[in-house]
Amino acid sequence: VISLERELLQKIDVVIATSSLLQVSKSRHHPNVQYMPHGVDHKLFSQALEPGEEPADIRTIPQPMIGFVGLLGEHINYALIERLANEIPEASVVLIGPVEEHISVPARSNIYHLGPKPYAMLPSYLARFAVCTIPYAYSDRNKFANPTKLREYLAAGCPVVSTLQTEVGKLSDFVVFADDEDEFVSAVRRVLAMDSGKTRVELSESMRENSWEARAKTLLR
DSSP states (O other): OHHHHHHHHTTOSOEEESSHHHHHHHHTTOSOEEEOOOOBOHHHHGGGGSOOSOOTTTTTSOSSEEEEESOBSTTBOHHHHHHHHHHOTTSEEEEESOBOTTOOOOOOTTEEEEEOOOGGGHHHHHTTOSEEEEOBOOSHHHHTOOOHHHHHHHHTTOOEEEEOOTTGGGGTTTEEEESSHHHHHHHHHHHHHHOOSSOHHHHHHTTGGGBHHHHHHHHHO
8 A cells, every 4th residue: 555655646746635744744755745634514514503303213312412423443442432431321422433344332221323324414413412522542543634523523513522633633722632531531521511611603603614615715726
């Protein structure tokens, strides 16, 4: 894969890197690497502010809900998800997304894995989450990551608790961060009890300038 990537880099004029660490890494092999993070379909995800009918499979799950949307792969800290379920038993941990091969999703009475959902339906689920999470493990893979779900969560007006990640840190005004598992559980508790300090409308509005339309204009420039 590395060999193919190097060959590709020799044949193209410009590289768009979605994280600053990727920009640094690829600049060693290409003279024109531009940083541009992911955008978000703000029009779609802001629909969570005025949700319609509640999806049938979430209707009977007890509130409050701690949510995660995305691939359940090796980049996720499953021990942390288990701790959330064990130490905040009054909450439901709701996981939405496909499961990578060889991954076992923790089984607890208050963990609900609903499987993958159509993209257009995600705002209906995010509207019901009291807090959204990015429980990424600390790994080489995640070091270069810039999760698209972050801007989707915020555009939906959902408070976010995340492990420390370089790109996520650039939105520190809108995200609660945790250094370790203890802090993560405490942060989720705090958001559930007091909210994130910003209204759901404020969180959503903070992502309006991060639309894919805005990214396209940047790319064209």
